[in-house]
């Protein structure tokens with residue numbers, strides 16, 4: 001159980017940023033078909049809002065990885081719980097993540113996707129915590145850079161709670 005949360009990003013802040021991210025993504029792809037991969041569970045709220053701000057043909061797919069277990073620090077060990085079951089050869093792939101922390105999850109995921117032979121792989125993340133980054137992964141479309149705080153809400157959990165909050169809050173330490 002954790003105490004009251006400080007609001008870091010309101011639902012209005014998030015909605016405004018996602019609108020411009022959608023414009024950036026639409027103008028990058030120029031109507032080319034995209035395979036958008038929503039990385040479960042944390043990205044489901046973000047991806048649902050983001051796809052409605054992108055113009056053009058999008059196929060939406062889901063993958064599920066886990067790295068955190070029940071704690072608030074990364075184990076560094078990635079488990080693939082749900083892989084893609086479609087052919088992405090020569091396709092434009094956009095990975096949608098909730099947060100890049102150490103970068104280990106995305107590094108692993110990007111490599112895994114690249115091996116399937118897509119035309120290009122781009123990354124969109126709502127949040128980035130550069131202070132904790134351990135491996136370099138380029139984020140092509142980024143929502144917000146945040147400080148080294150454990151955040152919840154808008155899809156992000158703490159022991160599977162708080163994913164339904166409409167804002168992003170900071171867990172007091």
Ligand code: 5GP
Pocket residue numbers: 042067068074097098099100101102103104105106149150151152156157158
């Ligand atoms: P990384 O592999 O970059 O260290 O971690 C990525 C994953 O860790 C994210 O997809 C997310 O599930 C989890 N994570 C990292 N930082 C936070 C955070 O501040 N809050 C929550 N709820 N999850 C986080």
